[in-house]
Amino acid sequence: MGQISLNQVTKSFGDVQVIPPLDLDINEGEFVVFVGPSGCGKSTLLRLIAGLEDTTSGVIKIDDTDATALPPAKRGLAMVFQSYALYPHMSVRKNIAFPLRMAGMDQAAQDAKINAAATALNLTDYLDRRPGQLSGGQRQRVAIGRAIVREPSAFLFDEPLSNLDAALRVGMRLEISELHKKLETTMIYVTHDQVEAMTMADKIVVLQAGVIEQVGSPLELYHKPRNKFVAGFIGSPKMNLIEGAEAEKHGAATIGIRPEHMTVSKSEGTWKGVVGVAEHLGSDTFIHVHETGLMDTMTLRITGDIEARHGDTIFLSPEMDKLHRFDAQGLRLV
Amino acid sequence: MGQISLNQVTKSFGDVQVIPPLDLDINEGEFVVFVGPSGCGKSTLLRLIAGLEDTTSGVIKIDDTDATALPPAKRGLAMVFQSYALYPHMSVRKNIAFPLRMAGMDQAAQDAKINAAATALNLTDYLDRRPGQLSGGQRQRVAIGRAIVREPSAFLFDEPLSNLDAALRVGMRLEISELHKKLETTMIYVTHDQVEAMTMADKIVVLQAGVIEQVGSPLELYHKPRNKFVAGFIGSPKMNLIEGAEAEKHGAATIGIRPEHMTVSKSEGTWKGVVGVAEHLGSDTFIHVHETGLMDTMTLRITGDIEARHGDTIFLSPEMDKLHRFDAQGLRLV
Amino acid sequence: MARAISKRRTVIVTILAWTIGLLIFFPILWTVITSFKTEAEAIADPPSLFWFNWTLENYNVVNARSNYPLHFMNSVIISLGSTLIGLAIAVPAAWSMAFVPSKQTKNILMWMLSTKMLPSVGVLIPIYLISRNLGLLDSRIALVVILTLINLPIIVWMLYTYFKEIPIDILEAARMDGASLKSEILYILTPMALPGIASTMLLNIILAWNEAFWTLNLTAAKAAPLTAFIASYSSPEGLFYAKLSAASTMAIAPILIMGWFSQKQLVRGLTFGAVK
Amino acid sequence: EEITIATVNNGDMIRMQELSSQWEEATGNTIEWAVLEENALRQRVTTDIATGGGQYDVMTIGTYEVPIWGKQGWLMSLNDLPAEWDQADILPAIAGGLTVEGELYAAPFYGESSMVMYRTDLMEAAGLEMPEAPTWTFIREAAAEMTDRENEIYGICARGKAGWGENMAFLTAMSNSFGARWFDEEWNAQFDGEAWANTLNFYVDMMNESGPPGASSNGFNENLTLFQTGKCGMWIDATVAASFITNPNDSQVADSVGFALAPDNGLGPRGNWLWAWSLAVPTSTDAPDAAKSFVAWATSKEYTELVAENEGWANVPPGTRTSLYENPNYASVPFAKMTLDSINSADPNNPTVDPVPYTGVQFVAIPEFQGIATAVGQQFSAALAGTTSVEDALANAQELTTSEMQDAGYQD
Amino acid sequence: MSTQHSRSAARIMIAPATFLLLAWMLIPLCMTLYYSFRRYRLLTPDRQGWVGFRNYENFLTNPAFTSALINTLVLVLGVLIITVVLGILLAILLDQPFKGQGIVRILVIAPFFVMPTVSALVWKNMFMNPVNGLFAYAAKAVGLEPYDFLSQAPLMSIIGIVSWQWLPFATLILLTAIQSLDSEQMEAAEMDGASALNRFWFITLPHLSRAITVVILIQTIFLLSIFAEILVTTNGGPGTASTNLTYLVYAESLLNYDVGEGSAGGVVAIILANIVAIFLMRAIGKNLDA
Ligand SMILES: Nc1ncnc2c1ncn2[C@@H]1O[C@H](COP(=O)(O)OP(=O)(O)OP(=O)(O)O)[C@@H](O)[C@H]1O
Ligand SMILES: Nc1ncnc2c1ncn2[C@@H]1O[C@H](COP(=O)(O)OP(=O)(O)OP(=O)(O)O)[C@@H](O)[C@H]1O
Ligand SMILES: [Mg+2]
């Protein structure tokens, strides 16, 4: 239960093809994250799977049955929306009960399910409130509760945390991860948050303009980005990409080095530069280095604190084994 | 120019005292950041300084003159709002010109100032657009431009970056820092973003329920939090706070150790625990450790990648010199 | 939900919507058509929709008999005048309610609205006597004043709801930028709320244009607007359907045309700002 | 000077409006017109004059208002109109109704009574012949005979719309011929009497048998339209209607119209009324001279000739001047004689079989009458519509009339 | 933003509106109250004097009063029900994509622009007239007896006419409200297995509740004082079958010229209107906050 496969699926809005032919297999129990820049088609893809949009061509299979033409309610999937899409005029209890009521479940069975979900999600005290009286995190939990009670074969999340503030986001992220561990149901999760993608996913799907750039585990993407786009997209702060003579020295059109993969010295090193802004976080220091002759601003991350003032000259040495090399097409060189 | 002092300032809304008597001095040219949990009174304090709210009691002095009863326009301050508060029906040029127009400046002088500001903020190409046609970052720059042209004695920022997405936020953060370096005007900056506070501030003011918990430089707060609240508030992930027997061993009611100040081992260490969720970011790994017997979940940050699976038993050793000790009142012990 | 909607359904919806739209519009259409018939054709059995001898005769008769330009101008002056004065009074009031709300704000608003529920007939004689004593019977001034007062609650309410949509930040920004209260309202609030103000204006012009109790009872001839004009065609001796239709068309055409041209604003206005 | 004239939107008045430019040219004065439907006009001018509003300089009012208003001192005496206006020429029955204590308070514009108008072709087809002075029984039988609902021909059309000047004018006049009266000599309402029951029952039954659908909302205009389009066999209404139904431009039946006196029951009074639309000048006017000059012009013999010249003799305002009926040109008008006879057969001072304390044929000349009669008219209209029974309608009428009269202090 | 300065400015700026409306309400109201205790008949102005509660007694015991009260209620409720129900259906229809949406919307709005007097005249003469009206032709064309709307069902006919005038208003408000419904909510419901009917019932309708309250509030304000339509079509009859409170007060003061009783009626009407107002405002106030 919960296996989804897309075969040569395309989607056009009017004349604009938003998703060119696309294949994707999602295994049972997997936590798959779609990432990509805004407008790349993440939501569209999710909605195609949900059945909220018709495919223009291609086949979507859910658990080996062709679901391409099934209406959303028949696909056995549950979706959690970015806006939560709670029913504002119903209490939390009624919200969660809604899919059960629509399925015609009897009251006692409904109550049992609702209580179980509410307990699991820490919502027991709020069951009689309206969504408007809840905090963002609580609303999110209600939305998840509404999804859970249906016991879907897969959950679809569309940027579920993007309306929450940073602290809450971390908490909810963990809750969803734990939920996945517990339920072991397939989850498809759309986000544009780096950290969410890296920390939650079993498998990340990187999209650009409707095209899958790379599919793989988070660390695979971090260590072996298939191309420059993925390299730049995964990792924060961004990988430093250097072109020109320096890159050619390594037999590549572009070389990339992550900010955390360089060491710094006051006296010697591979590259020389001038400190622009140094950001001291206590735990880390980010140094923005100018005038390296390699690229505009090179970013450097040092663990812990380091003395570095605006205008200081410093030397940088990349860890050579962590250097990424890309050809003129932007593809990774091995 | 740009020295602000608050003397026994209080503010009540109806019967609720939001700001109990408060003293604060802000020196000329300083970059002061107010941080604190939501609802602690950061915005209120800023608005009191701006003159958008009346003080209930106390005196606000700007450059040694009593400004308590002055209307906002007369205080010589400029404010950048969270929502940018641009005038949607005016072009960028008109937006920036508005304060000058209100001051009755002649057209030529206005134009000179606008052009200077636009150049400095890279807005020259957008001067004839409406705010609605700009991206978030550009709007933010217009808001800053509108503030700059008045040549205020101090800038007030109320969470100016919270409506921008992560990537833009980093860029704008740097721009504002650089602006401060260039103008050397006093800036008061409200945020609830850790990183912004740490990287931008000369001086951080930590507020809780309208009370100043600590004032100091970012690293001072990181290394020497005056109490448990500040210790927990500054630093991300949060400091681990341990109470009970383990704390007493160190002669304190509570001890604190930051996630980045522990080393991990499979075989031996000070504390033992079981891995809950391990978040692999590539550059770092966050490990949430359960069953330590010390606290609920202990968070651990390891630079780079580390093999740690759900359910593994691991050992943790704190760096003893980075241990923080607090007494029963939560105050730092030296 | 951008899922393919079946062709058949679109066709059914189109037909249904057009049918209902035309049905609702039909009385007006019929009036306009009848205005081009002769009196005999107007009551001919069976009635004919388009196939008759179109004539402008009725318009000539109506024009000869009534001083249409005078009534038209009166309508324009009264509805525009009352709306503009109403706006001038309501803008500051709505500003106060929207941006400096107090505990009473809502009560005041509701009270204002409730004054609209008072039956006008109940106070006709007093108002008539007051107008007589002030020498304002059959004068545009009296009507402008009264219609202003009648529609004021609606104007205040609409503006209030529109103003509330405007983030107070922006007004505060203006204040920080050195704008006085007057500049704040003139340069920031008014232009920002312009669509809302326009909707309010349009709706109130319509309400004032169609107001038929005070305009009829407080005017004789000089200040009589189109509502009074139509009253002289209501049931004369003899056949009058065609002439009545012509007069009706002349009375409603200006506002109908204005309404159609400003449809978008008006639809917004029709929602009284209360529904977004 | 500028004067404001309130008038009713009748054909004759509209003609006056059109021709008034001649007066404007001749005198240099200008006129603002307030042309209104009859009920609206009455409400507006009454409100104006009673509160001294002074909005109008000339008002069009009827025989009902003139004596009441004259007594109140609200109208200017017209005794001082120029000699060539020739007050003595006014028909005595008409002039009597407009004079209070020797002062003429309004100048009659046109006078009217009511009569039977019928379709000669239908009458013939029914095999009947209309007597010059028919009885109610004959009318009812003829109506039933002429009715052909298939072809939308209804034997009798009469007023049914509620209002003291609408159905109550017809019914009050009709009741006179049934021996009924509004009040006895002590001002006690008489709707509980047999005479009124007979009147109303007869009326409702006849209208139900042979009247058009929706009769209860028909007034003069509705019936006119019906008759002109050939849908009425007979129509009992104002004599002025004659000129409309004989006008081939408007009427499809113009060449087959006959006239007869209003019906009676052999008790003496006939069921016809007497009315004159008249022009009066309120004391609240600020232009009395111009107003009087206009009144004199519009009710003069010259005006009659002016209309005859422009529109033909059939369209001159009838029923006001002896001289008109002596004019040979006018004698050829088909309804001229019947109009004069009808007017002469009505006696406002002795309208009923039994004696009454009031004057007025189809109304009672007291201020309270309008209100009472309108309320009563609604009851009777409801009875015609079938929403109330005749008994209930009469009982309600009795009750409300009694209480109004008590209120007004007539029985003190 | 509540500094001393802005608060006092606010008080000054709200004053003209409040003051004018207060004057507009109080001065005529006091005069009405004064007349309501006096004998004042326009046609016999010489006989004036205090009469205590006599006018009220007369007005309230007038059999027309009860029926006017009922008619007023029926009229307001009837129009409200018709416009809201049809408005919802029409709004849903117009919310669907179809060709010529803009034009149809124009057609649907049009009745709102028509003066009440004109619309009453047109309906009365050209449609509802049992002999020459279009409905009569239509009935005859299909072989039915023409129905005499204004005398057989006067109140219902007026309700029909008024509903025609107000349907555009209700439709447009409801349409706007429907269009503001978060599409994700609908999609969520669809995912949750709700059928189209269920979605309407459980999602759309509750979402519309606020808009419906607005429609009810605004329309009630205008419907309570419906007058021109009655005056033109039925004059309140036959009998008192279509007399509402407003028309009754009008009839007393301007057809009977009894200003005293009319004023008493006015006061009664004002009291009743205020009861409705309080009732409505309570309900609305709650709904408008959320
Ligand atoms: N209903 C629609 N009609 C037309 N174009 C659409 C529609 N929905 C989406 N698009 C287009 O399809 C593309 C992909 O949109 P989609 O919402 O899937 O992006 P996304 O990756 O989810 O972006 P974001 O991160 O901003 O949510 C965009 O270019 C968008 O403009
Ligand atoms: N106008 C007001 N009336 C009543 N209470 C207010 C008002 N403005 C703020 N408060 C209250 O004052 C307290 C401080 O609010 P303030 O907006 O200053 O918090 P903050 O620190 O800026 O929070 P956030 O980070 O969420 O912006 C809150 O408890 C808030 O509810
Ligand atoms: Mg998206």
Ligand SMILES: [Mg+2]
């Ligand atoms: Mg704040």
